[in-house]
Amino acid sequence: MELKQIATAGTMESSDIMITLSPNKTGLEIKLQSNVEKQFGQQIRTMIESVLKQFDITNVTVDAVDKGALDCTIKARTIVAVYRGLGKEDYDWEEINKWIA
Numbered sequence: 001m002e003l004k005q006i007a008t009a010g011t012m013e014s015s016d017i018m019i020t021l022s023p024n025k026t027g028l029e030i031k032l033q034s035n036v037e038k039q040f041g042q043q044i045r046t047m048i049e050s051v052l053k054q055f056d057i058t059n060v061t062v063d064a065v066d067k068g069a070l071d072c073t074i075k076a077r078t079i080v081a082v083y084r085g086l087g088k089e090d091y092d093w094e095e096i097n098k099w100i101a
Helices: 037-054 071-086 093-100
Strands: 007-009 017-023 028-034 060-066
Touching: 007 071, 017 071, 028 037, 037 060, 037 071
Parallel strands: 028 060
Antiparallel strands: 007 017, 017 060
16 A cells, blocks of 8 residues: 555654654655664564554655654554555554454
8 A cells, every 4th residue: 555645643742652654665664763762673663564564555654753652552653644644534443453462
């Protein structure tokens, strides 16, 4: 799938993450800013990539600003950003629940 527009989800508050997705033509690029990048940077990237893979999104630039978000928050923010970027409002919660558990 291809993103139709730039999309953002999340906040800059403590224990949250702001995910901004931008369409690109050169594959997946994740830019991460996090105070805990040395300890959890790879895990955060893997979490974002796994959500994008579920939506079959391959050409995207991800700008992630982490403020100590838990895995469930990272997944949720990425899912919302994807739906916003696709211009969709019809969340398929049954399908999403199958692969986020």
